[in-house]
Amino acid sequence: GAVVSQHPSRVICKSGTSVKIECRSLDFQATTMFWYRQFPKKSLMLMATSNEGSKATYEQGVEKDKFLINHASLTLSTLTVTSAHPEDSSFYICSASSYESPNQPQHFGDGTRLSIL
Amino acid sequence: EDQVTQSPEALRLQEGESSSLNCSYTVSGLRGLFWYRQDPGKGPEFLFTLYSAGEEKEKERLKATLTKKESFLHITAPKPEDSATYLCAGASKTSYDKVIFGPGTSLSVIP
Numbered sequence A: 001g002a003v004v005s006q007h008p009s010r011v012i013c014k015s016g017t018s019v020k021i022e023c024r025s026l027d028f029q030a031t032t033m034f035w036y037r038q039f040p041k042k043s044l045m046l047m048a049t050s051n052e053g054s055k056a057t058y059e060q061g062v063e064k065d066k067f068l069i070n071h072a073s074l075t076l077s078t079l080t081v082t083s084a085h086p087e088d089s090s091f092y093i094c095s096a097s098s099y100e101s102p103n104q105p106q107h108f109g110d111g112t113r114l115s116i117l
Numbered sequence B: 001e002d003q004v005t006q007s008p009e010a011l012r013l014q015e016g017e018s019s020s021l022n023c024s025y026t027v028s029g030l031r032g033l034f035w036y037r038q039d040p041g042k043g044p045e046f047l048f049t050l051y052s053a054g055e056e057k058e059k060e061r062l063k064a065t066l067t068k069k070e071s072f073l074h075i076t077a078p079k080p081e082d083s084a085t086y087l088c089a090g091a092s093k094t095s096y097d098k099v100i101f102g103p104g105t106s107l108s109v110i111p
Helices: none
Strands: A004-007 A010-013 A019-025 A032-038 A044-051 A067-073 A076-081 A090-097 A112-116 B003-007 B010-014 B019-026 B030-038 B045-050 B056-059 B062-066 B070-075 B084-092 B105-110
Touching: A004 A090, A010 A019, A019 A032, A019 A090, A019 A112, A032 A067, A032 A076, A044 A067, A076 A090, B003 B084, B010 B019, B019 B030, B019 B084, B030 B070, B045 B056, B045 B062, B070 B084
Parallel strands: A010 A112, B010 B105
Antiparallel strands: A004 A019, A019 A076, A032 A044, A032 A090, A067 A076, A090 A112, B003 B019, B019 B070, B030 B045, B030 B084, B056 B062, B062 B070, B084 B105
């Protein structure tokens, strides 16, 4: 089955640091990748959608300059949280979709727990 | 505006006590209704896709059904390992990839 690998699984860093999270589709080419944020006991909040080689489309209220998304290839997307502050602490999850799997629109990574001190 | 809601927010069941989770949706031109399972600290795991009213899908103790306004996830004789958050999501025909997630139902199955 389609596997999405997300790295790192957990990161703790000081306020002001920039943090990069990677999302890789291991056995398929991802037409589109999505980045979500999830607060404790809440559902997934879509942050942005990215297609390979194109600029990401951000949801309303998500700061483009704070959350930089790069989708340089069909198997890799990165999310960089720039100048992170404690309020950016959250669980970030990526997902990928492919026209090879029309019955399963999104395959999810296992998330990254980001803690900003 | 497209919307997906779920009830109850949380559900505690005794092992073996069957029940159903509800997902209500208002998605224009529904292309698919999806169910996912999410364990704590993990990403969602795909369970089912339903495309049209009347459709049913089964997997072990889980059965998903779909009407024109709702979807139900029936859990028969649940076990403690079924404890998780169950997420429902809808996708419209105008957007192949983008889905709208409901808030989820947190299920706890007590031995």
